[in-house]
Amino acid sequence: MEKVFSRTKGLKDKEFSYCGGCLHSVVHRLVAENLEEMGLLSSAIGVCPVGCAVFMYDFINCDMIEAAHGRAPAVATGVKRTHPGNLVFTYQGDGDLASRGMAEIVHAANRGENFTVIFINNGIYGMTGGQMAPTTLVGQKATTCQAGRDPKMHGMPIHMAEMLATLDLPCYIERVSPIDPAGVRKTKAAIKKAFTKQLEGKGFSFVEVLSNCPTQWGMTPVDSLTWVKEHVMEVYPLGVKKER
Amino acid sequence: MKKLMKGNSALCYGAIAAGCDAFFGYPITPQNEVPEYMSWMMPEKGRVFVQAESEVAAINMVYGAAASGMRAMTSSSSPGVSLKQEGLSYIAAAELPAVVCNVQRAGPGLGGILAGQGDYFQAVKGGGHGDYKLITLAPWSVQECYDFMALAFDLADKYRNPVCMLLDGVVGQMQEAIDLHPVEVNRPAKPWAADGAPKDEKAVVNSLWVDPDILEDLNRRIQAKYRACAEKETRYTEYCIEDCELALVAYGTSARVAKTVVDNARKQGLRIGMFRPVTLFPFPYARLAELAEAGKRFLVVEMSCGQMAEDVMLAACGRTSVDFYGRTGGFVMTPDEVLDKAKQVMASPADPCQRSWEL
Numbered sequence: 338m339e340k341v342f343s344r345t346k347g348l349k350d351k352e353f354s355y356c357g358g359c360l361h362s363v364v365h366r367l368v369a370e371n372l373e374e375m376g377l378l379s380s381a382i383g384v385c386p387v388g389c390a391v392f393m394y395d396f397i398n399c400d401m402i403e404a405a406h407g408r409a410p411a412v413a414t415g416v417k418r419t420h421p422g423n424l425v426f427t428y429q430g431d432g433d434l435a436s437r438g439m440a441e442i443v444h445a446a447n448r449g450e451n452f453t454v455i456f457i458n459n460g461i462y463g464m465t466g467g468q469m470a471p472t473t474l475v476g477q478k479a480t481t482c483q484a485g486r487d488p489k490m491h492g493m494p495i496h497m498a499e500m501l502a503t504l505d506l507p508c509y510i511e512r513v514s515p516i517d518p519a520g521v522r523k524t525k526a527a528i529k530k531a532f533t534k535q536l537e538g539k540g541f542s543f544v545e546v547l548s549n550c551p552t553q554w555g556m557t558p559v560d561s562l563t564w565v566k567e568h569v570m571e572v573y574p575l576g577v578k579k580e581r
Numbered sequence: 582m583k584k585l586m587k588g589n590s591a592l593c594y595g596a597i598a599a600g601c602d603a604f605f606g607y608p609i610t611p612q613n614e615v616p617e618y619m620s621w622m623m624p625e626k627g628r629v630f631v632q633a634e635s636e637v638a639a640i641n642m643v644y645g646a647a648a649s650g651m652r653a654m655t656s657s658s659s660p661g662v663s664l665k666q667e668g669l670s671y672i673a674a675a676e677l678p679a680v681v682c683n684v685q686r687a688g689p690g691l692g693g694i695l696a697g698q699g700d701y702f703q704a705v706k707g708g709g710h711g712d713y714k715l716i717t718l719a720p721w722s723v724q725e726c727y728d729f730m731a732l733a734f735d736l737a738d739k740y741r742n743p744v745c746m747l748l749d750g751v752v753g754q755m756q757e758a759i760d761l762h763p764v765e766v767n768r769p770a771k772p773w774a775a776d777g778a779p780k781d782e783k784a785v786v787n788s789l790w791v792d793p794d795i796l797e798d799l800n801r802r803i804q805a806k807y808r809a810c811a812e813k814e815t816r817y818t819e820y821c822i823e824d825c826e827l828a829l830v831a832y833g834t835s836a837r838v839a840k841t842v843v844d845n846a847r848k849q850g851l852r853i854g855m856f857r858p859v860t861l862f863p864f865p866y867a868r869l870a871e872l873a874e875a876g877k878r879f880l881v882v883e884m885s886c887g888q889m890a891e892d893v894m895l896a897a898c899g900r901t902s903v904d905f906y907g908r909t910g911g912f913v914m915t916p917d918e919v920l921d922k923a924k925q926v927m928a929s930p931a932d933p934c935q936r937s938w939e940l
Binding site: 349379380381382384391392394398399400401402403404405408411412413414415416418419420423424440441443444448 | 602603605629631633634635637638639641642643644645646647648649651653667668671675775776777778779780783784785786787788789
């Protein structure tokens with residue numbers, strides 16, 4: 338019988354530690370498949386965040402560096418500037434990238450650093466127990482805004498892809514969401530396009546992935562995907578925000 | 582041929598001679614010559630310079646470059662070095678080699694832009710969270726600023742630990758003629774580096790260990806490393822120490838003042854000497870303990886409220902008197918002030934339990 342699909346060599350032989358229904362494992366697989374298909378497993382250098390994906394180095398089968406919370410773009414700058422020939426990527430959540438690490442992400446993008454950022458936006462702090470994130474929707478409940486996010490007290494959700502697209506040097510910014518098979522294919526293609534542009538030396542590339550958190554949202558996995566489609570995408574529209 | 586330059590510039594020449602691959606910095610007085618020089622010297626040599634968006638970013642860029650196997654450094658001054666403490670803890674925990682220069686200014690807070698020595702505790706006792714140390718070198722001349730950079734990179738590689746060059750604003754800003762001698766660059770293999778080179782097992786650079794057994798093992802390994810470092814790398818210099826009754830203990834600019842005090846005192850027939858720790862961590866406890874045992878008294882002279890003085894007290898361990906004279910605010914003590922204090926100490930009985938602490 339012909340084998341048409343198998344586990345990518347881009348993943349180490351280790352079971353994911355993510356909750357059931359969490360899309361982190363899907364996005365990890367898409368990163369890993371792209372690395373394998375592009376022949377980058379023995380040359381890529383990844384930088385992990387602090388958050389649910391903190392153990393990413395246990396799963397992705399390339400050289401990996403664990404960064405402090407929010408600092409991955411600075412760490413990746415140090416790596417890429419000294420290793421311009423290697424593919425370098427960061428993988429960061431919304432608390433990591435859009436809160437603690439806001440300065441690092443904006444300035445790396447503004448310098449046009451030639452690496453790729455994969456930004457997982459699920460609007461919640463998953464690992465620490467469901468606190469409000471900078472991307473939490475208005476009215477969405479979290480353990481630090483138990484009546485729902487109130488803009489008067491907490492401000493509004495931050496649109497990272499659109500903000501970074503105002504800068505001159507990023508070469509590619511797209512928002513995707515792997516909540517269905519078509520979305521999975523588009524997410525994989527977006528990551529591939531970002532990696533390709535990096536290898537062509539075009540500069541900073543950014544893929545924002547709208548994701549879910551069944552555990553901290555208090556939903557079944559299926560309901561969480563419906564919620565992304567019906568509510569999250571309304572606030573964070575999918576699509577290419579910048580390409581050159 | 583000698584070349585006239587500032588201590589800050591000598592740090593740059595020393596770093597480049599030592600094979601520094603990458604510099605990441607941020608402006609702050611009184612260390613601005615360092616990023617300014619590096620901004621053109623590094624690219625000229627085909628190496629990396631980035632003006633970071635903050636000291637936090639700069640130290641994390643150092644972390645990235647060091648994690649991928651490069652010789653990397655940053656420089657700053659006191660308030661900026663406070664911002665680097667997070668990164669330094671991660672660098673120490675991930676056992677990465679890196680060099681950080683602190684051209685100290687007067688504190689606390691925003692403080693002033695004149696010289697100070699108030700960051701001693703931060704440099705030698707850890708500074709960031711968790712149990713770690715910075716190997717700390719304290720140059721007192723422009724020549725040592727140049728010479729110690731190669732030593733700093735070598736020690737960082739040897740012990741896989743961050744090394745701090747602890748200057749003060751006077752050493753950074755003063756000009757002296759120095760010998761820019763060639764430096765032998767020793768680059769050890771770094772099989773642990775996440776450098777994207779083909780290898781049997783993929784590299785992971787990390788400081789997260791949720792298994793307490795593994796984390797305790799890491800702490801034991803790091804502490805064993807510091808003990809080995811203390812045994813092999815402790816450095817100090819002595820001046821007129823053999824026959825002295827009172828040893829002035831000082832580093833950096835205050836040691837330069839102390840040396841003048843010794844010269845002046847000797848002309849007056851006073852048996853005063855000087856002991857200068859060159860490594861502040863590891864601190865020369867053993868030698869100071871010997872001197873205490875031999876009956877010498879100590880007067881610690883610092884541009885702080887008495888920080889290194891606590892280490893001298895630990896070394897003396899009640900065997901001799903430890904007195905202190907300090908200036909802060911950006912003032913450098915004058916030789917006359919220190920000599921007056923020294924005379925006052927020498928005229929009082931040597932009681933280890935009675936110490937005078939003068940600011």
